Amino acid sequence: MNHRFTRLAETSRIPVRLVIDGHTVEALVGDTLMVALLNNVRHLRESEFDDGKRAGFCLMGACQDCWVWTADGERLRACTTVVGEGMHIVTRQPEATWPNLA
Amino acid sequence: MAQPRVIIVGAGPSGVRCAETLVAAGLRPTVIDENRRDGGQIYRRQPDNFTRPYAKLYGTEAGRAQSLHESFDALRDKVDYLPETLAWNIFDNKLHVVRNEVSSAMPYDALIICSGATDRLMPVKGWHYAGTYSLGASQIALKAQACAIGRQIVFLGTGPLLYLVASQYIKAGANVAAVLDTSPLMRRVMALPKLLARPSVLLNGLGLVAGIKRAGVPVLTGITPVEIKGESESGVQSVLIRDSRGNERSFQCDAVAMGYHLRPETQLADLARCAFRFEQETRQWLPEVDEDGRSSVPGVYLAGDGMRVLGADAAEIGGRLAAMAVLTDLRLKVSDEELQGLRAEQASMERFRQGLAQAFPWPAEQAAQLPDEAIVCRCEAITAGELRHVVCGMGAQEANRAKAFSRVGMGRCQGRYCGHAGAEVIAHAAGVPVEQVGRLRGQAPVKPLSIAVREEQE
Numbered sequence: 001m002n003h004r005f006t007r008l009a010e011t012s013r014i015p016v017r018l019v020i021d022g023h024t025v026e027a028l029v030g031d032t033l034m035v036a037l038l039n040n041v042r043h044l045r046e047s048e049f050d051d052g053k054r055a056g057f058c059l060m061g062a063c064q065d066c067w068v069w070t071a072d073g074e075r076l077r078a079c080t081t082v083v084g085e086g087m088h089i090v091t092r093q094p095e096a097t098w099p100n101l102a
Numbered sequence: 103m104a105q106p107r108v109i110i111v112g113a114g115p116s117g118v119r120c121a122e123t124l125v126a127a128g129l130r131p132t133v134i135d136e137n138r139r140d141g142g143q144i145y146r147r148q149p150d151n152f153t154r155p156y157a158k159l160y161g162t163e164a165g166r167a168q169s170l171h172e173s174f175d176a177l178r179d180k181v182d183y184l185p186e187t188l189a190w191n192i193f194d195n196k197l198h199v200v201r202n203e204v205s206s207a208m209p210y211d212a213l214i215i216c217s218g219a220t221d222r223l224m225p226v227k228g229w230h231y232a233g234t235y236s237l238g239a240s241q242i243a244l245k246a247q248a249c250a251i252g253r254q255i256v257f258l259g260t261g262p263l264l265y266l267v268a269s270q271y272i273k274a275g276a277n278v279a280a281v282l283d284t285s286p287l288m289r290r291v292m293a294l295p296k297l298l299a300r301p302s303v304l305l306n307g308l309g310l311v312a313g314i315k316r317a318g319v320p321v322l323t324g325i326t327p328v329e330i331k332g333e334s335e336s337g338v339q340s341v342l343i344r345d346s347r348g349n350e351r352s353f354q355c356d357a358v359a360m361g362y363h364l365r366p367e368t369q370l371a372d373l374a375r376c377a378f379r380f381e382q383e384t385r386q387w388l389p390e391v392d393e394d395g396r397s398s399v400p401g402v403y404l405a406g407d408g409m410r411v412l413g414a415d416a417a418e419i420g421g422r423l424a425a426m427a428v429l430t431d432l433r434l435k436v437s438d439e440e441l442q443g444l445r446a447e448q449a450s451m452e453r454f455r456q457g458l459a460q461a462f463p464w465p466a467e468q469a470a471q472l473p474d475e476a477i478v479c480r481c482e483a484i485t486a487g488e489l490r491h492v493v494c495g496m497g498a499q500e501a502n503r504a505k506a507f508s509r510v511g512m513g514r515c516q517g518r519y520c521g522h523a524g525a526e527v528i529a530h531a532a533g534v535p536v537e538q539v540g541r542l543r544g545q546a547p548v549k550p551l552s553i554a555v556r557e558e559q560e
């Protein structure tokens with residue numbers, strides 16, 4: 001049980017590859033980043049208030065519970081970002097991005 | 103006269119019909135939407151490379167969805183459409199928008215806010231565990247991405263959307279563990295006279311419930327949520343409730359879809375300084391509007407769920423009505439017959455809305471019963487006990503003051519998911535009516551902006 005979401009249809013799309021916390025995984029063209037991630041892993045980030053792992057909540061850009069980071073430290077809202085070939089995503093907030101919390 | 107500058111925020115059913123009516127009168131409105139595609143929530147479009155037909159995606163509403171999409175496609179060269187653009191502030195008769203990380207200010211003569219709604223949430227102990235989603239989220243996963251939010255899903259909350267999404271999941275082949283509704287069945291019977299304002303919608307709803315039961319999925323009404331059990335690493339494991347007889351029952355699952363109907367997205371109306379009024383039936387603050395959607399601020403209009411949650415069909419009517427109000431105020435001609443017809447239709451939508459509010463009430467009493475250790479603010483993991491402490495220990499009985507002391511409502515969702523429940527917790531702790539607690543003021547930016555955003559150079 002290493003993924004959270006399950007696909008029910010539209011599975012014959014072209015695959016894309018991305019890297020999550022150093023592991024290369026597959027998703028499908030047209031996936032949101034959130035769907036690409038949660039079809040491979042069970043969480044998106046860790047709560048900075050020590051209450052555990054989080055996997056998003058609203059899927060419509062309203063709660064901001066789905067923030068992930070690129071390997072370069074850019075913050076992305078996973079539910080409204082489209083997955084791209086070769087993306088490098090980390091699910092733990094990098095130290096250097098504190099001003100991005102705006 | 104120069105073309106009046108008319109801006110519509112939102113390209114859902116209300117925004118699209120509003121634009122269409124304005125274009126038919128010879129105007130060229132600007133249409134702004136944060137989403138990549140038009141359609142709004144209910145008629146959300148799937149990505150280009152998906153192939154499910156309209157009937158599969160939108161069920162009984164397929165015809166309406168297709169009609170709305172085609173109408174907007176036909177308008178594309180007659181409006182200035184700005185997708186992936188967030189309206190984040192209103193100041194000095196200018197709408198501030200951000201697109202591609204560049205912020206600019208757009209002056210307007212008329213602004214129509216068609217911003218839709220988000221799920222209305224009542225916390226339950228354990229709702230912060232990974233795998234708990236809003237009910238709307240569970241529908242978006244299916245509609246826009248052909249995914250279920252888990253392998254075994256509990257639907258928890260109340261309202262027509264609870265049954266709609268559960269049955270959409272069952273039809274799509276997902277494994278639904280239970281549908282758990284906090285509203286007692288008796289309320290639905292009592293609301294029948296009002297619900298009969300839209301007999302076909304009522305019939306549709308009854309059909310959905312029957313279908314879910316036929317599929318062998320337990321449907322319980324009049325329940326009280328006790329706890330979502332889980333684990334901070336792996337997430338949700340089960341839902342514990344008390345049934346209508348008071349017996350505890352547990353349902354195993356790895357995902358929960360939770361929602362108690364919807365709440366309008368009113369931050370922009372607030373920033374435009376529109377007046378609000380408290381509505382007893384639904385226990386929430388709504389912008390004050392006239393019959394056609396004029397707010398208390400000249401030049402600012404509201405339509406659709408962002409004004410009052412009347413549903414998709416009413417959003418289309420509301421969009422047209424607001425457009426006609428704009429045209430009237432600009433001294434352009436509108437058909438009186440059409441206006442009267444739309445108003446009459448909207449009146450039965452309003453009657454139906456009151457029926458829904460009666461049948462599926464907001465469970466305010468749950469806020470009072472939340473255990474102290476339950477999290478109210480998911481953003482910053484602030485508990486009911488901490489919020490009660492600022493009310494009882496520090497005398498903060500007003501929503502914004504309690505927010506300043508406790509930080510409930512200050513996190514990244516900006517109070518969208520904790521605001522209504524937080525107010526109920528405060529009201530109960532302080533022993534005052536919830537309207538006396540007031541409401542969280544909308545603040546700019548209405549959603550967090552990236553640090554990379556810069557001002558447009560003139």
Ligand SMILES: Cc1cc2nc3c(=O)[nH]c(=O)nc-3n(C[C@H](O)[C@H](O)[C@H](O)COP(=O)(O)OP(=O)(O)OC[C@H]3O[C@@H](n4cnc5c(N)ncnc54)[C@H](O)[C@@H]3O)c2cc1C
Pocket residue numbers: 060111112113114115116117134135136137141142143144145187188189190216217218219220221237238239241242263266364367370405406407408412413414415417548
């Ligand atoms: C997740 C969800 C699912 C729903 N599913 C159903 C359903 O299946 N059946 C049903 O009858 N009803 C459903 N509803 C209710 C439904 O939303 C409405 O009845 C209908 O879509 C309302 O139309 P609208 O035009 O008022 O708003 P919406 O359709 O919500 O459209 C509002 C638009 O405004 C945009 N917007 C909002 N704020 C901003 C901003 N600041 N800047 C830029 N753009 C902005 C949004 O991106 C959105 O596209 C659902 C509601 C939600 C929230």
Ligand code: FES
Pocket residue numbers: 056057058059060061062063064065066077078079080
């Ligand atoms: S899941 Fe709520 S903003 Fe992405």
